[in-house]
Amino acid sequence: LVEALIMLKQREQAEALVRERLQAAPDAKDAANMWCLLGDLTGEVEHYDKAWALSDGACARAKLALGAAAMKAGRWEQARAELREAVQLKPQLVEAWYCRGVCAIKLEEEPAALGDFRRVVAADPSHYQAWACLGQLFARSKMKREALFAYREASRLRPDEHQLALNAARAAADAGAHEEAAYRCMRLAEQRALCDEDTCAL
Secondary structure, X not given: OXXXXXXXXXXXXXXXXXXXXXXXXXXXXXXXXXHHHHHHHHOOOHHHHXXXXXXXXXXXXXXXXXXXXXXXXXXXXXXXXXXXXXXXXXXXXHHHHHHHHHHHHHOOOHHHHHHHHHHHHHHOOOOHHHHHHHHHHHHHOOOHXXXXXXXXXXXXXOOOOHHHHHHHHHHHHHOOOHHHHHHHHHHHHHOOOOOHHHHHHO
């Protein structure tokens, strides 16, 4: 019911229900999840700490949320430590792997970032942000064909994102796929998304 209220954007009612459940049964089996929901609803990080404590170190969702909060504050080392615990508890938690990759980029540890983003797309091939990050990392490493493949996937998954299409066009030009680069540029020009500066950069 709480999740349904959140989906219906009735956040005040959802928060009231969560607080009511926690007050009625503070030691219930789903108490840790309820504290996570309360954190989601209020944005108060201490609720995730409470969830983690109640779970006896078994709530991966709490660690993911704590990692995300640390990322928002720019505390990249702390964030990665939180996320490391999340994926140790729940290796299939794709978003934790993605966030770990972002932390690794911020910490200038590109090999670690590559490993994390590869893990993401292996588990969820529709994760366009991870494909885009892989494209960026491959391009930096002069792995031109790999960069093109990654940007193709990102652009295919999000055809409405003009920047991804532009990145794919640039990667195509770098890889020597000039017909593809020209076609992508034409498509962007048709959508009035490509300025003269972008064209010159290709």
